[in-house]
Amino acid sequence: MFDYEQYFRREMMPHIWCKGCGNGVILKALLRAIHRLDLSKDQIAMVSGIGCSSRLTGYVDCNTLHTTHGRALAFATGLKLARPEVTVIVITGDGDGLAIGGNHLIHAARRNIDLTCLLFNNQIYGMTGGQVSPTTPEELFSTTSPYGNIEAHFDPCRLVEGAGGTFVARGTAFRTIPLEKLIAEGIQHKGFSFIEILTTCPEIHGRRNKLGTPAEMLQALAKTTLPTGVLRKTSAPEYTEVCEGIIARAQGRG
Amino acid sequence: MRYEIRLSGEGGQGIILAGIILAESVIQDGRNVVQTQVYGPESRGGATKAEVIISDEEIDYPKAGRIDLLLALTQEACDKYWEDLKNTGTLIVDSAEVVAVPSGGFATYRLPILETAREKVGREVVANIVALGTVTAVSGVVSREAIERAVLARVPKGTEEQNVKALTAGFELAAVHVNR
Amino acid sequence: MQGTVRLMQGNQACAHAAIAAGCTFFAGYPITPSSEIAEELARLLPRMGGKFIQMEDEIAAMAACIGASIGGHKVLTATSGPGFSLKQENLGFAVYTEIPCVVVNVMRGGPSTGLPTSPAQGDVMQARWGTHGDHPMVVLAPASVREIYDLTIQAFNLSELCRTPVILLYDEVIGHMREKTEVPDPSQFKIIDRKQSTSSPDAYLPYKGDEDDVPAFVRFGEGYRYHITGLAHDERGFPTQNPRVVEAKQRRLHRKVEQRREEIVAHEAFLLDDAEIAIFAYGVTARSARAAIRTARKEGIRVGLFRPISLWPFPDLELEKLAGQVKAIVVAEMNLGQLIYEVDRVVHGQTRIVAYQKASGEPVHPEEILTAVREHR
Structure with missing residues (x-):
């Protein structure tokens, strides 16, 4: 049995996630990935924005930074540049990372800065009560799309690929072993790693749209028609290393 | 005594750089100086001015209001900026660009600054330095050594000779026309 | 040591003073009339081993500064009114999470795009009350190139001392003008660095104020593994809605600046x-x-x-x-x-x-x- 407790902040329990939420499954996969890589908790920083998934940072016993809505990648960029030796993992959601924070996502990808970004895609703004998000499928209902969603939804992976992301992957909260491996591979990748994780919001999104029980919703993830696994893996100069090169040049060393 | 110089032209002519060089030459001469500028929302095109206030006392108000010497390299700049020129002041305009020269009690010099840069020095981009030569010669407000040192300290490497030539041409231009 | 006398621009003085104050990180976004600060630091910082980054927007620039400050750097960003508005949310984050940072606002005509190359003094109230919520604010207003130099250093010192953002607020004329300036020798200034924790990781309380109401700092990655959040938090840094704890934090935030009144207030x-x-x-x-x-x-x-x-x-x-x-x-x-x-x-x-x-x-x-x-x- 994997000892999750070694990574938790017991004083922060119980967590705020609803019963049946997919976030806990992803958190466990993340912790196993960290364990698999034998990373020291002292050397990991987790940075998140605002939303259900972003509450994850509070629960993990490492250096954790819970920032403003949409800005986790921008805070993380400053932190990583300041402390390149720290492993920085960014936790965001579909509203946080693709709507209010979409600009930071494409630029983090473009810079190829060594951050690992996990985007929890549950297709809804859960924390604020179930408003439509950039990944809500067309025609589904939310508190702000009471007649059905009329907007096209984003494919975050293709967005990041277009922005030059060097590691792009998609996993699900249903297949947790492959997810664990994807996260580990993303953390190991030198450069910007983006992992979209399809997850569920049974309590708010599921009930409103009659998507079934939490278990049924998780099982439905397995039937996604979207490609999963590593979708793109290339190499390009990493931003913090390029910066070190600039410093060497400015100081007449390179 | 407070002495106010306003250099004007259009964006891209190096007016602000000329203001900076002039101000740096004043420091070489050991006096107090403040340099400010006004330009449009864009950094290129449109009327531009750089002002240099020279004094032996502390300079409080940093902008020019009662101009002792105005340089105008374009008609637009001249029209826009001449009104603050003192009656006892001096106006230097480019003789080709500024056709409608304002009249007043001030002394006016129409000098072929752009043409000199083009024909004598070989490049119109040094017109700002030719202009600096004329301004220095006409006003006598800084020494020739100081302005030359200031020019050399600011211009890009490899262009020193050309810029000194431009400055000299400016001095000569002033000598010819002012003595006439 | 004697300083040197030279023609210096206000914004340039800010950049040079930031280096003298120990600034090692700048994140910014181009905006007239402040861009010279970014341009100068893009050139100077790498020479000192510091980091410069032009972010994708003003919001990101503020965020990156806070992130780098959490990483232990002294940080600066510079902007003008419209960009200052964009930074306000994250400025509030820095106030509440007590992360030192210095923000320069070179004021231009407005509202909106207004007069980007002309001076105004319209952001005085924005500097005080621009961010949301109830908070103290330290705002310094220089009137000469030399004073920009001195107050930039003071801004860093106060920010480090109080662990709160400090705003340097001046108009376009002061920022863009060049004047004969005695550039001081940096060694003549007392440079203050944020107070470091002396307690063990187990005993560390990241948001417990000392006698001066300022908590001791530890940068990320030093084995202290603590939580920073913009949610109301207790002394451990963990979210809380306990009214007593929330109010105590709020009062301490104000008190730590009030306590330093004599060091801060100047005329x-x-x-x-x-x-x-x-x-x-x-x-x-x-x-x-x-x-x-x-x-x-x-x-x-x-x-x-x-x-x-x-x-x-x-x-x-x-x-x-x-x-x-x-x-x-x-x-x-x-x-x-x-x-x-x-x-x-x-x-x-x-x-x-x-x-x-x-x-x-x-x-x-x-x-x-x-x-x-x-x-x-």
Whole structure:
């Protein structure tokens, strides 16, 4: 049995996630990935924005930074540049990372800065009560799309690929072993790693749209028609290393 | 005594750089100086001015209001900026660009600054330095050594000779026309 | 050591002073009339081993600064009114999470894009109240190139000392003008670094104020593994809604700045000893006031200048004393009424307040102030 407790902040329990939420499954996969890589908790920083998934940072016993809505990648960029030796993992959601924070996502990808970004895609703004998000499928209902969603939804992976992301992957909260491996591979990748994780919001999104029980919703993830696994893996100069090169040049060393 | 110089032209002519060089030459001469500028929302095109206030006392108000010497390299700049020129002041305009020269009690010099840069020095981009030569010669407000040192300290490497030539041409231009 | 005398631009002085203060990180976004600060630091910082990054927007620049400060760097960002508005949310985050940072706002005409290359003093209240929620704010207002240098260092020192953002607020004229400046030798300044924790990782309470109400800092990655959140938090840094804990934090935030009042609050008094009329002005307007005063004195008018150097905290006590001495205070500002309300609050009817306000995109001319003074002598 994997000892999750070694990574938790017991004083922060119980967590705020609803019963049946997919976030806990992803958190466990993340912790196993960290364990698999034998990373020291002292050397990991987790940075998140605002939303259900972003509450994850509070629960993990490492250096954790819970920032403003949409800005986790921008805070993380400053932190990583300041402390390149720290492993920085960014936790965001579909509203946080693709709507209010979409600009930071494409630029983090473009810079190829060594951050690992996990985007929890549950297709809804859960924390604020179930408003439509950039990944809500067309025609589904939310508190702000009471007649059905009329907007096209984003494919975050293709967005990041277009922005030059060097590691792009998609996993699900249903297949947790492959997810664990994807996260580990993303953390190991030198450069910007983006992992979209399809997850569920049974309590708010599921009930409103009659998507079934939490278990049924998780099982439905397995039937996604979207490609999963590593979708793109290339190499390009990493931003913090390029910066070190600039410093060497400015100081007449390179 | 407070002495106010306003250099004007259009964006891209190096007016602000000329203001900076002039101000740096004043420091070489050991006096107090403040340099400010006004330009449009864009950094290129449109009327531009750089002002240099020279004094032996502390300079409080940093902008020019009662101009002792105005340089105008374009008609637009001249029209826009001449009104603050003192009656006892001096106006230097480019003789080709500024056709409608304002009249007043001030002394006016129409000098072929752009043409000199083009024909004598070989490049119109040094017109700002030719202009600096004329301004220095006409006003006598800084020494020739100081302005030359200031020019050399600011211009890009490899262009020193050309810029000194431009400055000299400016001095000569002033000598010819002012003595006439 | 002696400094050197040279022609220096205001924004350039800010960049050089930041380096002298120990700044090793700048994140910014281009905006007139502040861009020279970014441009200068893009050149200077790598030479010192520091980091420069131009972010994708103003919000990201503020965020990156806070992130780098959490990583242990002294950080700076620079902007103008519209960009300052965009930074406000994250500025509130820095206040609440007590992360030191210095933000420069070079004021231009506005609202909106307004007059990007012209001066104004319209962001005085934005500097104080621009971010959301209840918070203290430290805002310093230089009036010369040399003072930009000195106050940039002071801004870093105060930010590190109080673990709170400090705003350096000046107008386009002060930022863009070049003047003969004695650039001091950096070694003549006392440089303050944020207080480091001496407790063990297990005993560390990241949000427990010491006697000075400021908590000790540990940068990320040093084995202390703590939580920073913009949610209301307890001394451990963990979210809480406990009313007692929430209010205690709020009061400590204010108290840590109030405690340092004497170190922060500053003003200049120019020819005020025998003054019957005082001019209240800051930034470039104070320079015009000084010129007006020199002329007025020659005419036998007993007038002097009260120039706040710290706009926030406001020099209440000092101004109140003056209010009992003069028969009028002329408040000159490049806006249609901002700091005058603060003057009014402090003066509280003790003397007459006369407004001289200008919002044309041009600095106030000394003659204009002189006319106001002559009318109210």
